[in-house]
Amino acid sequence: xxxxxxxxxxxxxxxxxxxxxxxxxxxxxxxxxxxxxxxxxxxxxxxxxxxxxxxxxxxxxxxxxxxxxxxxxxxxxxxxxxxxxxxxxxxxxxxxxxxxxxxxxxxxxxxxxxxxxxxxxxxxxxxxxxxxxxxxxxxxxxxxxxxxxxxxxxxxxxxxxxxxxxxxxxxxxxxxxxxxxxxxxxxxxxxxxxxxxxxxxxxxxxxx
Numbered sequence: 001x002x003x004x005x006x007x008x009x010x011x012x013x014x015x016x017x018x019x020x021x022x023x024x025x026x027x028x029x030x031x032x033x034x035x036x037x038x039x040x041x042x043x044x045x046x047x048x049x050x051x052x053x054x055x056x057x058x059x060x061x062x063x064x065x066x067x068x069x070x071x072x073x074x075x076x077x078x079x080x081x082x083x084x085x086x087x088x089x090x091x092x093x094x095x096x097x098x099x100x101x102x103x104x105x106x107x108x109x110x111x112x113x114x115x116x117x118x119x120x121x122x123x124x125x126x127x128x129x130x131x132x133x134x135x136x137x138x139x140x141x142x143x144x145x146x147x148x149x150x151x152x153x154x155x156x157x158x159x160x161x162x163x164x165x166x167x168x169x170x171x172x173x174x175x176x177x178x179x180x181x182x183x184x185x186x187x188x189x190x191x192x193x194x195x196x197x198x199x200x201x202x203x204x205x206x207x208x
Contacts, residue, residue, distance in 0.1 A: 003151050006203055007167035010149060013199040014179035021175035021182075023129050025049065030105035030130045031097070032056055034115075035065075035090055037122045043080045051077055062103040065094030089117030107131045120158060128174030136164045137177040141184030148188065150205030 001009075015021075024045040027033040032052065039048045055076040059065045065073065073087040080086065093115045097103055105126060106112050112123035121137055128135030136142075138157040142164075146152060152163050168176055187194045193206075201207050 001203060004167055006149055006205075007151060007164075008169070009203050010200055011168065011172050011176055014176060014183060015172075017199040018179040018182045021178040023125070023178060024181070026052065028056075030126060031062055033130060034093070034105055034118070034122065034126060037125055038089060038093070038117050039077060039080045039086055041086070042082060047080060051080055062094045062097040065090060066098045068094075086117070092116035093118065105130065107133075120161060124161070124177075128177075134165075134170035135174045135177070136161045136168065137174070138164070139177075139181065140190075141181045141188075142177055144190055145180050145184055145188050148193075148204060148206045149200065 023033070025033060025036045025040060026049045027036055035055075036048050036052050039051065055073075058076060059068060059073070068091055070084070070087045070091050073090050074083050077083045077086055096115055097105065101111070106115075107127065107130075109120065109123045109127060112118055112126055113120060121139055124135040124137045127133045128137065138161045143155060143157065143160060146160065146164065147154070151167060152160055154160050154163070164173065183199075184190075187198050195201055195204075195207055198204065
């Protein structure tokens with residue numbers, strides 16, 4: 001079985017297992033998703049969702065974040081961990097959005113990754129979820145599971161992203177990545193994968 005065939009099988013198996021491929025971060029506009037994703041680094045999505053309502057009520061747009069101090073923002077996000085670094089990035093990001101993009105979140109990878117604290121993973125999430133373009137969000141679940149499937153033998157997220165772009169149907173790539181996260185949390189655990197329960201066990205290289 002070729003890597004392309006494995007990828008297509010994975011798309012279909014995950015689609016049946018997790019028909020609702022949605023982002024677990026709660027947001028109402030592009031800026032909120034951008035900031036929520038930054039907060040989610042080394043923090044659970046559930047914790048971020050607890051923090052963001054008060055944060056966005058206090059700072060509803062890029063202008064209000066840009067005019068805030070790092071300490072102002074930090075007060076709302078302390079429970080997310082690494083809050084000093086995150087508050088610094090959020091304020092700097094908002095200033096750049098206000099100065100260079102009229103307060104609007106860009107719709108392309110190059111501009112998004114020019115923002116402080118924003119890497120390709122977050123940029124792809126915005127591109128896919130907000131703007132509906134083909135995107136491959138490579139997080140730890142994606143790296144682990146696609147490697148177990150035999151689609152690559154890498155650990156470098158950027159290289160994996162481009163491999164998956166070649167293997168996945170563009171219109172399925174964004175939802176595939178959401179489903180991979182759900183599967184990683186429910187079944188394909190990093191330490192104790194439940195292979196006997198896996199919807200991909202028949203073609204996963206870990207079982208072959």
